Amino acid sequence: MGLLPISVILVATALLLKTSWFPVFPGLGFWWYVAITFVLVMASTFSATLYLHRSLAHKSVTFVVWFEHVLRICIWLTTGMRRREWVAVHRKHHPFADRKEDPHTPAFQGVWHVVRYGLQLYRKEAANPNTIATYAHDIPFDWIDRRLYHPFSNVGIFGILPALYLLFFGSLPGFVIWIVQMFWFPYVVVGFVNAFSHSLGKKGFGFLSYRNHNTPDLSVNLWFWLFSFLTCGETNHNCHHAHPASAQIKCRRSEIDPGWWAIVLLKYLRIARDIKIAKCEYSE
Ligand SMILES: [Zn+2]
Ligand SMILES: [Zn+2]
DSSP: OOHHHHHHHHHHHHHHTTTTTSOSSTTOOHHHHHHHHHHHHHHHHHHIIIIIIIIIITOOOEEOHHHHHHHHHHHHHHTOOOHHHHHHHHHHHTTTTTSTTOTTOHHHHOHHHHHHTHHHHHHHHHTOHHHHHHHSTTSOOOHHIIIIITTTTTHIIIIIHHHHHHHHHOHHHHHHHHHHHHHIIIIIIIIIHHHHTTSSOTTOOTTSEEOSSOOSSOOOEESOHHHHHHTTTTTBHHHHHHSTTOSOOOOSTTOOOHHHHHHHHHHHTTSEESOOOOOOTTOO
């Protein structure tokens, strides 16, 4: 069965049962919905940075198996990304950053192109079997990947996720929360970071960006702490290109990395282990 029929069936079932008119959490106030939306989009951001980026792509941290499954489910439901493809494309970005072979370079493709087609650029590059074979040969392709996450990668975001939101929050709030989430990952977490962390020049761009390390690419750190907060540290991008194998994406005390805060907590809870941190000359 194709993606569209499955998605339609799931959403229609939720509607037919009238769950959206009798939600599990009826009539929450506006600020409650704002808080819930924030928690949900941050859950997707944390899952991507912790699992896809730091753990799988760079092997800078390892999580216990049950927690990996929690992150995989969250990524499937909220982003639709296939782990092997994301890792392959991201790993290719590092050695070729800001060169022609870079899968998402604002230097050659333009800033707005990278923002607008954030996720499509991953899918386009991942369609090249050489990219997968070269950069993701060590990434498992297990039973759940073969039967669910790979063939039905979009069923989570277009079927199950909206159905769940309608069920829990009702028609209008559920729909709005889903729309925000669908906007958030491709355009903010992927497009914004990939575009603006590589397009503001090696000398920095006024109050917007700066560089700690003289890396051969055009990567910069974005100044505003709010960007780092909302992307879980991913906009400290120059730090990351200087030390890609480090689980911590920050150098100076003034920089924040909520992804690292989560790793520290998960280590304390014995959920994270084998944590690698780079020795950085800018650490204070
Ligand atoms: Zn980069
Ligand atoms: Zn990376």
